[in-house]
Amino acid sequence: MSDHDGLIAEQIPRLRRYARALTGDRAAADDLVQDTLERALSRLHLWRRGSDMRAWMFTIMHNIFVNQARSRMRYPHETLDESTADAMQYREPDWSELRDIGGALAKLPVEQRTVVLLVGLEQFTYDEAARVLEVPIGTIMSRLSRARERMRVLLGGDFKAAALKVVK
Amino acid sequence: MTKPVVTEADLHAHVDGVLPAARAAEVDAYLADHPEEAARLAAYREQIAALHREFDPVLDERPPRQLEVPRLYWARPLLRYAAVVAWFALGGVIGWQLHAVTADRRAEVTSWPRRAAIAHVVYSPEVRHPVEVGADQEAHLVAWLSKRLGAPLKVPHLGDLGYTLVGGRLLPGERGPVAQFMYQDGKGQRLTLYVRVNPDDSGETAFRFAQEHGVGVFYWLDRKLGYALSGEVDKNELLRIATAVYRQLNP
Numbered sequence: 001m002s003d004h005d006g007l008i009a010e011q012i013p014r015l016r017r018y019a020r021a022l023t024g025d026r027a028a029a030d031d032l033v034q035d036t037l038e039r040a041l042s043r044l045h046l047w048r049r050g051s052d053m054r055a056w057m058f059t060i061m062h063n064i065f066v067n068q069a070r071s072r073m074r075y076p077h078e079t080l081d082e083s084t085a086d087a088m089q090y091r092e093p094d095w096s097e098l099r100d101i102g103g104a105l106a107k108l109p110v111e112q113r114t115v116v117l118l119v120g121l122e123q124f125t126y127d128e129a130a131r132v133l134e135v136p137i138g139t140i141m142s143r144l145s146r147a148r149e150r151m152r153v154l155l156g157g158d159f160k161a162a163a164l165k166v167v168k
Numbered sequence: 169m170t171k172p173v174v175t176e177a178d179l180h181a182h183v184d185g186v187l188p189a190a191r192a193a194e195v196d197a198y199l200a201d202h203p204e205e206a207a208r209l210a211a212y213r214e215q216i217a218a219l220h221r222e223f224d225p226v227l228d229e230r231p232p233r234q235l236e237v238p239r240l241y242w243a244r245p246l247l248r249y250a251a252v253v254a255w256f257a258l259g260g261v262i263g264w265q266l267h268a269v270t271a272d273r274r275a276e277v278t279s280w281p282r283r284a285a286i287a288h289v290v291y292s293p294e295v296r297h298p299v300e301v302g303a304d305q306e307a308h309l310v311a312w313l314s315k316r317l318g319a320p321l322k323v324p325h326l327g328d329l330g331y332t333l334v335g336g337r338l339l340p341g342e343r344g345p346v347a348q349f350m351y352q353d354g355k356g357q358r359l360t361l362y363v364r365v366n367p368d369d370s371g372e373t374a375f376r377f378a379q380e381h382g383v384g385v386f387y388w389l390d391r392k393l394g395y396a397l398s399g400e401v402d403k404n405e406l407l408r409i410a411t412a413v414y415r416q417l418n419p
Contacts, residue, residue, distance in 0.1 A: 012235055013227045013228075013229075013231070014227070016226050016227075016229070017223050017224065017226040017227055020223055020226050021219065021222070021223045030231075030232055030234065030235065033231075033235055034234055037235065100218070101215070101218040101222050102222060104215075116215075117219070120184075120216040120219050121216075121219045121223060125186065126181075141177045141180065145177075148180070148183075148212045151215055152208065152215070155211070155215070
């Protein structure tokens with residue numbers, strides 16, 4: 001056993017928290033964490049000693065999650081851009097046990113949900129989130145902005161939107 | 169005095185607490201003049217707080233047993249890789265030996281007894297699942313394997329030599345399905361008989377023998393079928409059994 005195992009084990013609680021919020025389902029989340037741990041252990045030789053183990057493992061988890069989501073898409077040859085992601089139905093989570101915030105999360109496209117969770121829940125910096133998700137930092141900012149605004153509407157915090165609904 | 173421009177990115181950075189103090193003060197001044205924006209940021213902060221209320225309890229849950237690293241580490245990848253490496257190494261040694269013995273034969277001829285020896289090494293130590301179909305369903309076993317190989321098979325009975333049939337299984341061969349029958353004696357010593365369909369009518373060959381790491385293989389071609397008898401027994405003992413097998417198959 002090496003000291004790396006301790007480093008990996010330390011990540012489990014946060015990986016589970018993130019996976020639970022991402023999938024909205026306890027069993028699916030723990031499966032995702034297990035796949036992540038196995039892949040991390042089998043690729044430990046690729047981890048640069050001294051670099052951020054947490055970011056490395058979240059990157060692995062993100063890649064597994066995206067690949068699994070893509071394999072569940074109806075048209076897997078389509079790229080995972082914002083428009084298809086908006087339309088795509090990722091494994092329908094059991095959000096019934098979660099209240100408002102979970103319901104709002106579930107309505108976000110996957111790539112907005114990941115940003116909101118990495119930044120808001122896991123407290124990654126924008127730069128770290130950009131590296132985990134392998135997108136430019138500007139993309140992180142625009143997704144964060146859209147996601148938070150959409151959640152605000154969903155959670156009933158947007159009075160303008162409510163007023164517009166009344167008028168309509 | 170011109171007011172500093174406040175961008176959407178600044179507002180989010182303020183919510184996330186990553187603005188330098190001077191910039192944060194400028195944004196605060198801007199928000200004082202723009203109550204709608206201030207309300208919007210307050211809603212974003214409330215979202216973050218709600219995320220923590222909802223999901224932080226997961227941090228204190230005891231992870232399920234499947235997620236314990238030492239178990240993953242030892243029981244899954246390492247052991248699995250070690251086993252695979254070991255079988256490949258042993259297969260290589262056996263194959264090298266078989267190749268050396270029959271170096272004048274075509275490569276195709278040397279590859280299948282090697283497969284037979286590897287299959288013996290893989291399945292004969294199995295305690296719980298040595299075979300797919302047990303000897304108690306012998307008629308079904310023979311019918312099934314004959315159907316899959318596309319040739320009528322016969323199972324030799326080696327009771328006179330002290331070996332009883334355990335059962336058999338279907339295996340992937342180089343060109344398609346092959347059969348493996350397993351026998352064992354009163355002390356648990358096991359033999360396997362590997363049966364494949366020859367690519368063409370190869371006629372008959374004499375017994376050939378190869379041995380490595382205590383696993384001996386007698387193999388021969390008998391027109392449509394090729395046979396390889398493997399066991400960790402003395403060469404003369406294995407020859408005696410191979411002869412008995414041959415006689416039963418060619419009465």
